[in-house]
Amino acid sequence: MTAPVKVRSSREVYRDVLVEVLADDERAICLDTDTGLFAGVDFGAAARRYVNIGIAEHTVMGAAAGLAKEGRVPFVNTMAAFAASRAIEAVKIDIAYNNLPVRIAATHSGVSAGHLGPTHHALEDLAAMRVLPNMTVVVAADAATTESLLRQALSLPGPVYLRLGRNATPDLPAGPPVRLGEAQVLRQGTDVVLAACGAYPVLSAIEAADLLAAEGVEATVLHVHTVKPLDTATLAAAAGFTGAVVTVEEHWAAGGFGSAVAEALTELMPVRVHRLALPDEFVGVSGSQRFLLDRAGVTAAAIAERAKRSMRGKIR
Amino acid sequence: MSSSTLAPPSTVAAVSVDTAAGVDLAEIAARIREHVVDMCAGPEGGHVGGSMSLVEILATLYFRVMLVDPRFPASPDRDVLLLSKGHGGIALYATLAEAGFFPAERLAGYGTPGSPLMAHPNTAVPGVEMPTGSLGHGLALGIGYALAARLDESDRRTFVIMGDGELQEGSVWESASVAAAQRLDNLVAVVDRNGLQITGGTHEVNDLEPLADRWRAFGWRVFEVDGHDVDALTDALTTEPENGRPTVVLARTVKGKGLPMVENQIRSHYAKLGGRAHRLARAALREGRSS
Numbered sequence: 001m002t003a004p005v006k007v008r009s010s011r012e013v014y015r016d017v018l019v020e021v022l023a024d025d026e027r028a029i030c031l032d033t034d035t036g037l038f039a040g041v042d043f044g045a046a047a048r049r050y051v052n053i054g055i056a057e058h059t060v061m062g063a064a065a066g067l068a069k070e071g072r073v074p075f076v077n078t079m080a081a082f083a084a085s086r087a088i089e090a091v092k093i094d095i096a097y098n099n100l101p102v103r104i105a106a107t108h109s110g111v112s113a114g115h116l117g118p119t120h121h122a123l124e125d126l127a128a129m130r131v132l133p134n135m136t137v138v139v140a141a142d143a144a145t146t147e148s149l150l151r152q153a154l155s156l157p158g159p160v161y162l163r164l165g166r167n168a169t170p171d172l173p174a175g176p177p178v179r180l181g182e183a184q185v186l187r188q189g190t191d192v193v194l195a196a197c198g199a200y201p202v203l204s205a206i207e208a209a210d211l212l213a214a215e216g217v218e219a220t221v222l223h224v225h226t227v228k229p230l231d232t233a234t235l236a237a238a239a240g241f242t243g244a245v246v247t248v249e250e251h252w253a254a255g256g257f258g259s260a261v262a263e264a265l266t267e268l269m270p271v272r273v274h275r276l277a278l279p280d281e282f283v284g285v286s287g288s289q290r291f292l293l294d295r296a297g298v299t300a301a302a303i304a305e306r307a308k309r310s311m312r313g314k315i316r
Numbered sequence: 317m318s319s320s321t322l323a324p325p326s327t328v329a330a331v332s333v334d335t336a337a338g339v340d341l342a343e344i345a346a347r348i349r350e351h352v353v354d355m356c357a358g359p360e361g362g363h364v365g366g367s368m369s370l371v372e373i374l375a376t377l378y379f380r381v382m383l384v385d386p387r388f389p390a391s392p393d394r395d396v397l398l399l400s401k402g403h404g405g406i407a408l409y410a411t412l413a414e415a416g417f418f419p420a421e422r423l424a425g426y427g428t429p430g431s432p433l434m435a436h437p438n439t440a441v442p443g444v445e446m447p448t449g450s451l452g453h454g455l456a457l458g459i460g461y462a463l464a465a466r467l468d469e470s471d472r473r474t475f476v477i478m479g480d481g482e483l484q485e486g487s488v489w490e491s492a493s494v495a496a497a498q499r500l501d502n503l504v505a506v507v508d509r510n511g512l513q514i515t516g517g518t519h520e521v522n523d524l525e526p527l528a529d530r531w532r533a534f535g536w537r538v539f540e541v542d543g544h545d546v547d548a549l550t551d552a553l554t555t556e557p558e559n560g561r562p563t564v565v566l567a568r569t570v571k572g573k574g575l576p577m578v579e580n581q582i583r584s585h586y587a588k589l590g591g592r593a594h595r596l597a598r599a600a601l602r603e604g605r606s607s
Contacts, residue, residue: 029463029467051463054494058452058487058490058491059455059459059487059490061456062459063457063459063463063494064460065457065460066456066461066464066474067463069445070464093447093453094446
């Protein structure tokens with residue numbers, strides 16, 4: 001694909017917004033885990049509300065819970081793999097069970113850590129986080145949506161998992177306003193739904209819609225940035241209208257975004273759902289995020305192919 | 317500062333229950349033990365051993381050391397208690413009831429279907445700060461509370477009670493290191509050092525010694541006391557904070573304390589005290605009170 005001009009990465013946007021939030025809101029506090037994304041000086045007068053806990057992901061989640069219980073709004077910076085696997089029990093019990101307003105900013109999600117390898121990839125985090133009661137799960141796709149969704153999430157009374165990348169990814173094309181909890185309709189079509197979450201999955205879905213249009217197939221493209229709560233109404237309506245759905249995500253197939261869509265549609269609007277995701281294996285080779293996704297078959301061509309297959313197999 | 321998770325903070329200053337009433341701690345401890353035994357006679361039984369070893373620690377904290385106000389459990393002035401060894405929940409419930417957080421009659425609901433009084437504490441019970449039970453969480457929570465107190469420029473202190481077996485959880489030491497690095501001298505850990513865990517002595521399963529040296533090496537100030545001596549506990553728990561160092565009190569205790577038939581035995585960990593066992597246990601407590 002032809003990449004537009006690169007902009008800020010989602011984690012850089014998060015950093016810039018957070019500096020502003022700490023300046024504006026006395027309750028906000030940033031807990032870092034030696035990520036290198038921040039330094040205390042970034043926060044100016046609010047520097048005392050930046051605390052680098054160190055390499056201690058379990059402790060940082062518990063500390064965030066204690067702070068939140070005492071009226072603060074902690075922002076925890078760590079990598080997605082460590083938030084969702086290493087520290088998951090603290091997230092589950094200390095944060096979700098107490099329904100506390102902790103914001104977990106999880107960078108390096110999916111395979112965005114690239115050649116750092118499977119220890120640093122997070123292909124299970126959506127599954128781990130979306131099953132937790134009280135948790136809101138948001139996936140950023142570019143700089144603008146990251147900023148918009150982060151600002152909307154600031155007022156949520158409970159915990160938020162914000163899935164961020166590592167390096168900058170191309171901007172999404174302009175679309176309707178991004179609203180937390182609502183799927184963004186990027187394109188309307190009558191034949192098939194392409195529902196995607198995350199930077200490259202959404203970009204690939206848009207590209208796949210172009211490929212399909214060239215063959216006379218009209219696809220609806222949904223950018224689903226909020227995995228929990230899922231906008232089941234929009235998904236069910238689109239599924240009912242077209243009779244076929246392909247989901248696309250940067251996550252293992254089991255339990256992720258596609259699974260969430262399939263669960264919902266099974267009850268609301270049973271149609272054929274094809275889930276395009278990373279295969280059931282660890283991604284044990286070097287390569288960029290884009291390269292690893294291509295290698296795993298999360299591509300525009302694969303989406304278009306699945307879309308055509310799903311149309312042949314329509315059950316409504 | 318209010319939050320969505322707390323009742324509106326009161327403007328009433330928290331008070332130490334002790335200063336208000338001049339209570340007899342031995343009497344309070346005896347009543348807590350009776351409640352614990354009665355709860356263990358309920359439909360589910362309970363963690364009798366590790367609750368009985370905690371009694372003086374909890375009584376001393378709630379009736380002599382901490383500033384708490386049962387009418388305003390979320391008062392911003394309060395000191396905070398986190399029972400990291402959540403399986404001591406029934407001792408905490410009994411203490412909270414005695415301290416006036418809820419009527420003692422409600423303890424009879426422990427373990428009955430639909431009751432919030434579960435084996436491990438949760439925030440539906442008045443006075444419980446945080447749900448605990450999975451071991452190795454409380455010290456991290458305490459770090460959060462202690463950081464909040466520092467940001468609020470408040471003198472309130474945070475007390476975290478851990479079991480000694482719990483110290484086998486790696487997360488405890490991760491948090492111990494962070495607390496020292498953050499110079500949280502307003503954080504006090506208390507270790508219920510009864511020396512037993514489910515499958516044997518802590519020294520047999522995964523030895524913790526030299527425990528005081530371990531804590532010192534992690535940057536903590538250490539007190540070692542008899543965990544059933546309320547005056548020794550009071551002295552350790554009311555010592556002025558040392559600049560920049562968190563404090564740990566290693567309290568030597570007896571698992572099942574007060575019940576000679578199970579004292580210092582691993583079978584005391586969890587028990588369902590049926591009719592006869594319940595009568596014998598209550599008789600042993602009466603015996604202990606009169607001796």
